[in-house]
Amino acid sequence: MTVRPVPVTSVPRWDDEADVVIAGYGIAGAAAAVEAAHCGAEVLVLERTGSWGGAAAMAGGFIYLGGGTALQKACGFEDSVDNMAAFLNVAMGPGADADRIADYCAGSVAHFDWLVQCGVPFKAEFFSEPGWEPMGDHGLMYSGGENSFPFNTIASPAPRGHVPQMSNKKQGEASAGYMLMKPLVETAQAASARALYDVRVQALVVDADRRAVGIRARRYGAELFIRARHGIVLATGSFAYNDAMVAQYAPRIAGRPAASVEQHDGQAIRMAQALGADLAHMDATEVAIFIDPQQLVRGILVNGRGQRYVAEDTYPGRVGQLTLYHQDNTAYLIIDSDAQDEAMASWSPRLMMRPASWVCETVAELEAEIGLAPGSLQATIAAYNDGAARGEDPLLHKKREWLRPIGSPVGAIDLRESTGGFTLGGLRTSLDAEVLDVDGSPIHGLFAAGRSAAGLAAWGYASGISLGDGSFYGRRAGRSAAR
Amino acid sequence: MTVRPVPVTSVPRWDDEADVVIAGYGIAGAAAAVEAAHCGAEVLVLERTGSWGGAAAMAGGFIYLGGGTALQKACGFEDSVDNMAAFLNVAMGPGADADRIADYCAGSVAHFDWLVQCGVPFKAEFFSEPGWEPMGDHGLMYSGGENSFPFNTIASPAPRGHVPQMSNKKQGEASAGYMLMKPLVETAQAASARALYDVRVQALVVDADRRAVGIRARRYGAELFIRARHGIVLATGSFAYNDAMVAQYAPRIAGRPAASVEQHDGQAIRMAQALGADLAHMDATEVAIFIDPQQLVRGILVNGRGQRYVAEDTYPGRVGQLTLYHQDNTAYLIIDSDAQDEAMASWSPRLMMRPASWVCETVAELEAEIGLAPGSLQATIAAYNDGAARGEDPLLHKKREWLRPIGSPVGAIDLRESTGGFTLGGLRTSLDAEVLDVDGSPIHGLFAAGRSAAGLAAWGYASGISLGDGSFYGRRAGRSAAR
Numbered sequence: 001m002t003v004r005p006v007p008v009t010s011v012p013r014w015d016d017e018a019d020v021v022i023a024g025y026g027i028a029g030a031a032a033a034v035e036a037a038h039c040g041a042e043v044l045v046l047e048r049t050g051s052w053g054g055a056a057a058m059a060g061g062f063i064y065l066g067g068g069t070a071l072q073k074a075c076g077f078e079d080s081v082d083n084m085a086a087f088l089n090v091a092m093g094p095g096a097d098a099d100r101i102a103d104y105c106a107g108s109v110a111h112f113d114w115l116v117q118c119g120v121p122f123k124a125e126f127f128s129e130p131g132w133e134p135m136g137d138h139g140l141m142y143s144g145g146e147n148s149f150p151f152n153t154i155a156s157p158a159p160r161g162h163v164p165q166m167s168n169k170k171q172g173e174a175s176a177g178y179m180l181m182k183p184l185v186e187t188a189q190a191a192s193a194r195a196l197y198d199v200r201v202q203a204l205v206v207d208a209d210r211r212a213v214g215i216r217a218r219r220y221g222a223e224l225f226i227r228a229r230h231g232i233v234l235a236t237g238s239f240a241y242n243d244a245m246v247a248q249y250a251p252r253i254a255g256r257p258a259a260s261v262e263q264h265d266g267q268a269i270r271m272a273q274a275l276g277a278d279l280a281h282m283d284a285t286e287v288a289i290f291i292d293p294q295q296l297v298r299g300i301l302v303n304g305r306g307q308r309y310v311a312e313d314t315y316p317g318r319v320g321q322l323t324l325y326h327q328d329n330t331a332y333l334i335i336d337s338d339a340q341d342e343a344m345a346s347w348s349p350r351l352m353m354r355p356a357s358w359v360c361e362t363v364a365e366l367e368a369e370i371g372l373a374p375g376s377l378q379a380t381i382a383a384y385n386d387g388a389a390r391g392e393d394p395l396l397h398k399k400r401e402w403l404r405p406i407g408s409p410v411g412a413i414d415l416r417e418s419t420g421g422f423t424l425g426g427l428r429t430s431l432d433a434e435v436l437d438v439d440g441s442p443i444h445g446l447f448a449a450g451r452s453a454a455g456l457a458a459w460g461y462a463s464g465i466s467l468g469d470g471s472f473y474g475r476r477a478g479r480s481a482a483r
Numbered sequence: 484m485t486v487r488p489v490p491v492t493s494v495p496r497w498d499d500e501a502d503v504v505i506a507g508y509g510i511a512g513a514a515a516a517v518e519a520a521h522c523g524a525e526v527l528v529l530e531r532t533g534s535w536g537g538a539a540a541m542a543g544g545f546i547y548l549g550g551g552t553a554l555q556k557a558c559g560f561e562d563s564v565d566n567m568a569a570f571l572n573v574a575m576g577p578g579a580d581a582d583r584i585a586d587y588c589a590g591s592v593a594h595f596d597w598l599v600q601c602g603v604p605f606k607a608e609f610f611s612e613p614g615w616e617p618m619g620d621h622g623l624m625y626s627g628g629e630n631s632f633p634f635n636t637i638a639s640p641a642p643r644g645h646v647p648q649m650s651n652k653k654q655g656e657a658s659a660g661y662m663l664m665k666p667l668v669e670t671a672q673a674a675s676a677r678a679l680y681d682v683r684v685q686a687l688v689v690d691a692d693r694r695a696v697g698i699r700a701r702r703y704g705a706e707l708f709i710r711a712r713h714g715i716v717l718a719t720g721s722f723a724y725n726d727a728m729v730a731q732y733a734p735r736i737a738g739r740p741a742a743s744v745e746q747h748d749g750q751a752i753r754m755a756q757a758l759g760a761d762l763a764h765m766d767a768t769e770v771a772i773f774i775d776p777q778q779l780v781r782g783i784l785v786n787g788r789g790q791r792y793v794a795e796d797t798y799p800g801r802v803g804q805l806t807l808y809h810q811d812n813t814a815y816l817i818i819d820s821d822a823q824d825e826a827m828a829s830w831s832p833r834l835m836m837r838p839a840s841w842v843c844e845t846v847a848e849l850e851a852e853i854g855l856a857p858g859s860l861q862a863t864i865a866a867y868n869d870g871a872a873r874g875e876d877p878l879l880h881k882k883r884e885w886l887r888p889i890g891s892p893v894g895a896i897d898l899r900e901s902t903g904g905f906t907l908g909g910l911r912t913s914l915d916a917e918v919l920d921v922d923g924s925p926i927h928g929l930f931a932a933g934r935s936a937a938g939l940a941a942w943g944y945a946s947g948i949s950l951g952d953g954s955f956y957g958r959r960a961g962r963s964a965a966r
Contacts, residue, residue, distance in 0.1 A: 002922050004693075004759065095734020210487075244923070248763040248911060251578020251941055273921045274759040276487065280731040283766035305878055307790045326809040373877040375869070379862040386858070394856040395788055428731060438756045439485050440727070458734055 003270040005206045006216050014214070016196065017227035018044035020481045021215060023201045023268055026054020027467050028235035028450025030184040031474030032481070034118065037191030041230060041482035045188075046199040046217060048236070048263050052185045053178070055237055055261045055422075055451075056467055060133040061176025062143050063471065064464030066160035067105050069112040074124035075140045079158035081105045087155040088456065091144055091318075092465070095281070095458035103431050104456060104472055111472050112162065119183030121165040129346070130293035132316060132463070133176070137165045144462025145315030149397035161464045180467065199224065201236065204271050204446070212275070212445040231445050231481030234435070235474060238451035239266025240422040249282035250423050252325060258288055258420030268452040272427050275446075276437045280454035282425035286461045287320035290418045291333065292352045295343040297402045299335030299413070300384055303327040306367065306376030308384070311396040317461050324419040331415040332370055334381065336407045356411030366410050381406055424461065426453045433477035447477040486753040488689045489699050497697070499679065500710035501527035503964045504698060506684045506751055509537020510950050511718035511933025513667040514957030515964070517601060520674030524713060524965035528671075529682040529700060531719070531746050535668045536661070538720055538744045538934075539950055543616040544659025545626050546954065547947030549643035550588050552595040557607035558623045562641035564588045570638040571939060574627055574801075575948070578764065578941035586914050587939060587955055594955050595645065602666030606648040612829070613776035615799060615946070616659070620648045627945025628798030632880035644947045663950065682707065684719065687754050687929070695758070695928040714928050714964025717918070718957060721934035722749025723905040732765035733906050735808060741771055741903030751935040752909050758929075759920045763937035765908030769944045770803035773901045774816065775835045778826040780885045782818030782896070783867055786810040789850065789859030791867070794879040800944050807902040814898040815853055817864065819890045839894030849893050864889055907944065909936045916960035930960035 143161025205214030626644025688697030
């Protein structure tokens with residue numbers, strides 16, 4: 001089915017219409033719906049699946065916010081707009097868009113307040129343990145390595161992972177992302193935003209001036225034409241599950257989709273590209289490494305040459321990126337039996353504990369078992385233990401609290417090919433969420449947000465960036481489209 | 484000036500026309516001109532500068548060919564199509580396009596013969612020294628690390644860097660790339676291909692069926708409309724000098740253009756994108772490291788953690804890529820005074836010899852001078868020297884001939900921020916050089932080759948790949964457009 005633009009002159013009829021038509025009812029679509037409806041626009045959301053939610057509803061629910069939000073203050077943390085921007089400019093790069101980061105940081109406190117106004121619950125409690133997400137219903141956590149090297153030398157550490165509260169959180173129950181989505185969708189519905197489900201958007205309808213005026217879609221095998229009187233918001237998510245696009249634009253994440261949804265087929269990106277829209281940061285990805293941070297911090301991570309390469313107590317997504325991209329997706333966590341026992345004692349069903357792949361009495365034996373170059377791991381551990389005994393890590397600056405010489409028996413967890421992730425690139429947009437063409441001009445009537453659009457991340461990542469910029473620029477898109 | 488497609492109905496007049504109109508008179512444009520003219524088409528080449536040549540005429544002139552070319556045989560090397568493909572599938576990846584590589588390798592021997600028929604001279608002499616290019620007028624050289632680890636374990640080493648011969652090669656004289664371009668352009672001219680210089684292509688002219696039928700251009704401030712009766716070939720080079728495109732698509736090479744020409748502004752990519760053309764491998768780059776390989780092989784290269792990360796005797800472009808992308812553009816070459824003297828003795832004006840930034844009596848002093856973590860460099864050199872004394876490099880498998888324990892005095896060459904390169908991504912094309920839209924369908928009448936198009940490289944590189952696939956698919960484009 002072609003994504004080529006449909007001339008409005010060839011549209012046989014309009015099956016439905018609204019002031020603002022939104023493709024996709026995930027985080028960006030929901031935020032756009034709320035804001036457009038609050039601007040007085042009649043809103044119609046087209047969703048591919050049978051319900052609202054998108055990737056957001058299945059996610060950990062982190063929203064990356066700071067600069068001194070009410071939640072940060074309630075948990076006793078200081079932060080500022082400049083401090084947040086200083087961190088993001090480094091952590092989202094190389095190649096991060098400083099203007100977008102400045103814009104996002106400046107609006108971050110107000111965006112948190114808006115989420116609260118929409119009914120998103122946050123509990124003023126800080127979670128201080130290493131982990132991908134809080135073990136309980138805590139509302140705030142470090143989610144980007146802000147308090148670890150090298151970021152703790154670049155900006156004052158402040159936690160910015162804001163997590164919606166789940167009541168009676170239990171294994172298998174709703175994710176925190178659901179608790180973000182539900183109030184937003186209810187707010188949109190209360191403002192009379194309509195939704196049509198099981199609708200697959202196919203192509204944009206354009207007038208003679210190349211203005212986007214509608215969408216061609218399919219529903220239960222039938223063709224639908226939906227008219228947008230004021231504007232269209234594209235918010236169908238990433239291209240992580242479009243194998244052809246991944247091969248062309250982000251081949252190094254090929255075959256490793258994770259933490260995303262199969263609906264992320266890049267459709268909105270394709271529809272706008274067909275109209276001459278420009279792209280940005282298509283090679284950017286989030287990368288997870290499949291091991292629990294409770295283990296990571298208690299061991300040392302070495303590459304295929306037996307060398308350390310990252311402070312083990314930083315954001316595990318950063319560990320994943322550096323492992324996949326810089327170390328040929330090859331890593332081993334060296335951890336002694338005491339440390340492994342200690343990590344296991346923190347066990348909960350939500351964690352990703354991994355057993356040791358090899359256990360030996362000596363490092364020399366372990367080195368041989370893994371197949372590392374003779375002496376390589378022995379030198380690495382000798383140097384680490386020497387520093388750890390003094391409470392120092394001169395090579396990588398892991399925090400003192402996690403430094404302890406590695407003893408015997410010593411094990412290794414095989415972390416080869418243990419990463420996965422999702423794509424972060426997409427349509428190039430203005431700060432008002434206008435989709436830009438290759439001339440740098442807005443395509444009239446067309447807006448995008450969420451992972452259909454390039455956001456804050458150019459290379460690096462922090463948990464909460466996607467729901468953060470998706471909701472932030474989703475609102476902008478809704479407001480712009482309502483005009 | 485907009486790159487948006489011009490409807491043919493709004494073209495005021497045709498200022499010139501031909502069967503095949505080619506934008507850009509570098510390697511791809513010249514190859515396309517020859518082939519289209521030989522197919523009987525009337526050919527017109529539009530070139531931005533005052534003369535033919537492009538980046539090719541300023542380049543080292545390598546053409547990456549193999550599978551048993553006449554030159555390989557004359558120099559006593561065996562190769563096969565499968566062997567060449569096995570190398571390229573690894574060396575051009577991750578993410579390399581296996582179909583394109585198979586196609587290129589299968590046609591490689593015949594392509595060499597075609598170049599010879601066009602009058603490109605090759606001297607049947609092999610250059611065996613480390614270096615970016617031959618010191619004399621040798622015709623063949625290893626140009627991708629084929630005989631180094633890990634590639635020498637993946638395929639049988641065969642040199643594939645084919646270099647046109649310069650008569651009386653002297654410093655400052657014509658480059659080998661000029662000796663490639665001149666015969667091709669003369670062949671095109673002999674076949675009646677015309678050229679118009681100082682013409683800047685601006686946008687494509689399209690008919691109601693979205694077929695490309697012409698080009699809007701500028702010459703000396705005036706607007707020109709050029710009609711293409713059969714087809715258009717886009718061959719204006721890379722986007723390495725378009726800062727905005729680099730920031731969006733390949734930010735990690737931003738600010739480091741090298742070995743390219745300022746005319747590489749991405750214009751053809753933009754013109755086709757505006758019509759809905761798809762892209763591929765926009766993040767791929769060639770990366771040079773600014774030091775002579777005669778020094779590289781005689782030292783050991785360490786990163787900011789004092790660790791070795793690449794066999795120093797591999798393709799220096801690979802060293803550049805791994806340094807820029809995997810080591811935060813931070814490297815130091817550790818080389819003792821004897822080795823430095825030996826490298827300097829191989830001095831010629833064409834080399835990029837670098838003096839030592841620091842020289843010390845002991846490794847411990849050098850480590851402190853550089854500012855590396857205490858003990859890190861000492862452990863690295865102890866391990867290297869231990870192996871080198873036995874003629875082994877268990878960590879990185881540098882060839883035995885370059886292994887020698889590092890002695891005293893010991894120096895280091897500061898290679899931080901010492902890389903530069905150019906972009907390799909561009910329009911997505913079929914193997915017939917048709918420009919593909921986001922549906923995967925050919926855009927009728929539109930073809931592309933050279934660095935306007937994505938070629939063999941997805942991540943890795945070898946010298947000669949750009950002139951290789953530029954000339955190979957330039958010919959395909961010329962043939963396809965002539966139909």
